[in-house]
Amino acid sequence: MDDTAALKKTPLHALHLSLGARMVPFAGYEMPVQYPAGVLKEHLQTRAGAGLFDVSHMGQVVVRAKSGRYEDAALAFESLVPVDILGLAEGRQRYGFFTDENGGILDDLMITHLDDHLFVVVNAACKEADVAHMQKHIGDRCDITLLDRALVALQGPRAVDVLAELWADVAAMKFMDVRHCRLHDISCLVSRSGYSGEDGFEISVPANKAEDVARRLLEHPDAQPIGLGARDSLRLEAGLCLYGNDIDTTTTPVEAALEWAMQKARRTGGARTGDFPGAARILGELDNGAARRRVGLKPEGKAPVRGHSKLYADAEGKTEIGEVTSGGFGPSVEGPIAMGYVPVSHASVGTQIYAEVRGKYLPATVAALPFITPTYKR
Numbered sequence: 001m002d003d004t005a006a007l008k009k010t011p012l013h014a015l016h017l018s019l020g021a022r023m024v025p026f027a028g029y030e031m032p033v034q035y036p037a038g039v040l041k042e043h044l045q046t047r048a049g050a051g052l053f054d055v056s057h058m059g060q061v062v063v064r065a066k067s068g069r070y071e072d073a074a075l076a077f078e079s080l081v082p083v084d085i086l087g088l089a090e091g092r093q094r095y096g097f098f099t100d101e102n103g104g105i106l107d108d109l110m111i112t113h114l115d116d117h118l119f120v121v122v123n124a125a126c127k128e129a130d131v132a133h134m135q136k137h138i139g140d141r142c143d144i145t146l147l148d149r150a151l152v153a154l155q156g157p158r159a160v161d162v163l164a165e166l167w168a169d170v171a172a173m174k175f176m177d178v179r180h181c182r183l184h185d186i187s188c189l190v191s192r193s194g195y196s197g198e199d200g201f202e203i204s205v206p207a208n209k210a211e212d213v214a215r216r217l218l219e220h221p222d223a224q225p226i227g228l229g230a231r232d233s234l235r236l237e238a239g240l241c242l243y244g245n246d247i248d249t250t251t252t253p254v255e256a257a258l259e260w261a262m263q264k265a266r267r268t269g270g271a272r273t274g275d276f277p278g279a280a281r282i283l284g285e286l287d288n289g290a291a292r293r294r295v296g297l298k299p300e301g302k303a304p305v306r307g308h309s310k311l312y313a314d315a316e317g318k319t320e321i322g323e324v325t326s327g328g329f330g331p332s333v334e335g336p337i338a339m340g341y342v343p344v345s346h347a348s349v350g351t352q353i354y355a356e357v358r359g360k361y362l363p364a365t366v367a368a369l370p371f372i373t374p375t376y377k378r
Contacts, residue, residue, distance in 0.1 A: 007028065008029045008057070010150065011150045011210040012056060012150065012211060013030065015211050015215070016032040016054065016225075021035050024228070026057070026124075027123070028057075028125070029124065031228055032225070032228065033229045039229035039230050039233065040230075042230035044331055044332070046234055047157075049156050050155065050157075050158040050161075050200075050220070051156050051224060051225070051226035052154050052214060052217055052224070052225050053153040053155065054151075054214075055153050058124050059123070059126075059130065060120075060149050060204055061120045061130070061134070062117055062119060062120075062145040063076075063118040063119075063138075063144055064118075064142060064145070065116075070090075070113065071086065073117055073118050074086040075272075076142050077111070077118055078266070078275065078276065079137065079275055080098050080099075080277065081098060081276060082096075082097075082279070082282055083096035083097075083111065083261060083263065084263035084265040084266055085113075086272070088113040089113060090115070091114070091177060091178050091179065092113055092176055093110055094112075094176065096110075096111050097109065097247070098133060099253070100249055101277050102278055102281065103253075103277075103278030103281035104250055104251060104252060104278065105251055105252070106129070106133065107130050108123070109122045109130070110193065112178045114178065114189075121202075123243045125244060127146065149204050150204070151203070151205070152205065153194050154194075154200055154202075155198045156196070156198045156222075159199055162220040163201055163217070166183040166184055166217070173190070173377070175192055175193065175377050175378055176193055177191070178191040178192075183203070183213055186205065186206065188213065190202070195231070195235045195240055196238060197237060197239075197372055199375050199377050232328070233329070233330060236330065236337060236339065237331075237370065238371075238372060239369030241339075242326060245326050246325040252278070252282055255285070255291075255292055255294065256294045257294045257369070262282075267283065267286055268286065290344070291343060292341050292343050293341065293344050295339065295340065295342055296339055296370075297327070297364045297366060298337060298371075300362060300364065300365070302335070303336060303362060304327055304329050304338075305327040305355045305364065306324065306327045306328065307326050308323060309338075309356055309357060310323055310324075311353050311354070311355055312356065314354065315354050321353065322342040323340055323341060325339055333371050337371050346366065349366055350366060351366040352364070353365075
């Protein structure tokens with residue numbers, strides 16, 4: 001029996017095959033992990049030029065209040081996230097996360113104020129659960145609609161030049177701006193955002209027009225297709241969490257070093273504090289700190305330290321203190337990099353700890369995140 005038969009396919013599946021992609025199962029989809037250039041060259045291409053990623057497997061959801069008022073949709077959504085949605089300006093996007101009653105993270109997501117509603121992008125593996133979660137908790141106040149659209153990410157320092165060939169006004173957008181536009185006479189929604197640490201854009205496209213838009217973008221000499229392999233190394237260098245690896249229901253936003261995503265209005269003493277799942281624990285950790293922390297790690301030598309590697313306080317491996325959640329080779333850093341959780345006593349930059357790799361305890365230094373300097377257009 002063909003195991004790939006049960007996998008879903010994105011609207012760009014035929015394009016990937018025509019470009020020579022190596023396809024793998026990912027979050028229930030058959031996705032390109034790399035193209036003939038290979039992961040290393042695709043990574044460096046995105047850092048120097050522009051890379052085009054298919055992220056159509058992710059969920060695109062419209063949340064609209066039954067009253068038709070944005071304010072009602074925002075307040076309903078705030079009951080699920082520790083994020084200021086009411087104060088989000090129209091045409092602006094914000095990073096956030098659904099939390100559970102214990103303060104754990106159910107999923108991380110991007111939230112946009114569009115006209116009278118919210119446009120929300122959620123992770124592929126969580127999208128059915130996320131829609132059910134929204135239906136259960138705010139479905140009495142809001143209509144929740146999972147869209148059938150494609151999503152591509154154009155990332156890198158040349159991304160703006162590539163996209164400007166189809167829409168000149170894109171150059172005026174700032175990081176986290178979101179705009180409706182027409183690309184090649186196709187109605188699209190463009191955000192100046194992404195998950196690579198580079199300037200770039202995410203483009204929501206009608207599913208039946210996705211290949212047209214992708215091919216037009218790839219006609220530019222600075223643009224090349226990029227697979228999941230380089231997407232992972234790029235986001236790791238940028239210190240960005242991957243749901244299911246670095247964050248999940250066992251990690252709180254404060255443990256995950258995501259305090260920056262929780263605005264003053266939702267914190268202790270704020271205008272709308274506490275009305276979200278897990279508030280007691282999350283607010284307590286915001287005020288008093290958490291016992292452990294997500295940190296960057298730079299292993300010594302050339303051996304990569306992979307996810308689930310145990311971390312120790314000593315070179316003999318007697319005192320286990322944590323675990324690596326993501327790790328690999330950072331092509332732009334030119335060495336192995338990782339992220340993981342350690343007690344706050346070992347979380348200061350410069351602290352030496354040890355990672356278990358094939359029965360040996362390799363020294364690693366706690367490093368500042370991100371590992372590269374982001375180039376977002378502020």
